[in-house]
Amino acid sequence: MISCNSWTSCSDASEAKLRNILVTGALGQIGSELVPTLRAHYGADRVVATDIRMLQADSAAVEGPYEHVDCTRPHQLHEVVRRFDIGRIYHLAALLSAVAEDKPQIAWTVNMGGLYNMLEVARQYECAVFFPSSIGAFGPTTPHDSTPQTTIQRPTTMYGVTKVSGELLCDYYALRFGVDTRGLRLPGLVSYAAPPGGGTTDYAVEIFHQAIRYRHYTCFLAADTRLDMMYMPDAIRAMVELMEIDPPALNHRNAYNVTAMSITPEELAAAIRKRIPSFEIDYEIDPVRQAIAESWPRSLDDSSARADWGWAPRYDLDAMCVDMIDKLGARLKQARQS
Numbered sequence: 001m002i003s004c005n006s007w008t009s010c011s012d013a014s015e016a017k018l019r020n021i022l023v024t025g026a027l028g029q030i031g032s033e034l035v036p037t038l039r040a041h042y043g044a045d046r047v048v049a050t051d052i053r054m055l056q057a058d059s060a061a062v063e064g065p066y067e068h069v070d071c072t073r074p075h076q077l078h079e080v081v082r083r084f085d086i087g088r089i090y091h092l093a094a095l096l097s098a099v100a101e102d103k104p105q106i107a108w109t110v111n112m113g114g115l116y117n118m119l120e121v122a123r124q125y126e127c128a129v130f131f132p133s134s135i136g137a138f139g140p141t142t143p144h145d146s147t148p149q150t151t152i153q154r155p156t157t158m159y160g161v162t163k164v165s166g167e168l169l170c171d172y173y174a175l176r177f178g179v180d181t182r183g184l185r186l187p188g189l190v191s192y193a194a195p196p197g198g199g200t201t202d203y204a205v206e207i208f209h210q211a212i213r214y215r216h217y218t219c220f221l222a223a224d225t226r227l228d229m230m231y232m233p234d235a236i237r238a239m240v241e242l243m244e245i246d247p248p249a250l251n252h253r254n255a256y257n258v259t260a261m262s263i264t265p266e267e268l269a270a271a272i273r274k275r276i277p278s279f280e281i282d283y284e285i286d287p288v289r290q291a292i293a294e295s296w297p298r299s300l301d302d303s304s305a306r307a308d309w310g311w312a313p314r315y316d317l318d319a320m321c322v323d324m325i326d327k328l329g330a331r332l333k334q335a336r337q338s
Helices: 008-015 031-042 074-083 097-102 104-125 158-177 200-214 232-244 265-273 287-294 303-309 317-337
Strands: 020-024 047-051 066-068 086-091 128-134 181-186 188-190 216-219 227-231 261-263 280-283
Touching: 020 031, 031 047, 031 086, 031 232, 074 086, 074 104, 086 104, 086 232, 097 104, 097 158, 097 200, 097 287, 104 128, 104 158, 128 158, 128 232, 158 181, 181 232, 188 200, 188 232, 200 216, 200 227, 200 265, 200 287, 200 317, 227 232, 227 317, 232 303, 261 317, 265 280, 265 317
Parallel strands: 020 047, 020 086, 047 066, 086 128, 128 181, 188 227, 216 280
Antiparallel strands: 227 261
C-alpha cells in the first residue's frame, strides 16, 4: 500500500501509471483551488480544466489546458477524454444545495445526467473517477451527532437526492463494470479563491468577505446552527490523497465521511473577532436554507477515513480564520488596486 499521510510524497510513485487528469466544474469553488494544486504537482500540461462557463483572463485555469465542456452532452466528454488521453477524472460539475432547491429539474439533469455521462466515458476509456458527495446526502432521520459512515440516508432536498443517487451510481459502476470510483462526503467548505456558489454553508465564506470589507455581516442561518466545516486546503488534500491510495486499502471507496470542525455562525463570528475586533454579526434567517441546514448532521464521524487512508485535517477554526483573513484580505486589496 502507498503511504499517503502526506500526499505529495506518494505522487511520484503513481505518476508512471497515471495518464492525464481532467477536472470538470473547474471554475467553481473547489475547482478553482484543485486545478492549481494538481498542476503544481503533476505538471500544468497534464491537468485539463473544463467548465461550462467561459474562461476569464485572470482565472488560475489559464495556466494550462482549458476546454469549454457541458457534462450533459456526452459527445463533448468523449472528445476531451480521448483527445487528452485522460486517466483520472475529478468530476465537480454540479448545482449546489440552495440553487438546486430553486431549480430541482435542472439540478437533476446536471448533477445526475452529468455524472452518468461521465461514468459511461470512464467505463469506456478506463478512467478513475472522483465524485464529491456531501453532508447533504443525509436527512432529518439520520443521527445528527457523530453521524456514522454507514447510516440511514433519506435527504429531503434535490441536492441531497442527487448526492445519494450519485453515491449509489458510483458503487454500481465499480461493482458492475470495474470503474475505479472514489468519493468523499464533504462538509461545508471555506475558500478565499472563489466566491460563494449557492450552497447552504456559504455563510461561512460570505462572512469573511463582509467582515473584511464592512466589519458587518447579516447571516441567513440562525446563530446556533451547528454544521461541519472544512478549510479548502484540507479538502483539496483529502481528494488527492484518496485518489492516490491503492484500492485494496479502501473499505468503502465511495463517500468517506471527512470533517475538520463542527461550528455555529456565532462561534465563527467570535473567531473572526479575534482578528477583526470591530466585526459585528446579526441574523435574518432564510427559511429555505435554515430548513436545509437543520436536516443535515451537526458533526460527522470520520474514523473510517482516518483508519483506511490516514486522513487528518490540518486546520482548526482559529488556524482557518487566520489564514483566510490574511489571504482574502490580500486578494481583495489587490482587486481594489487593479
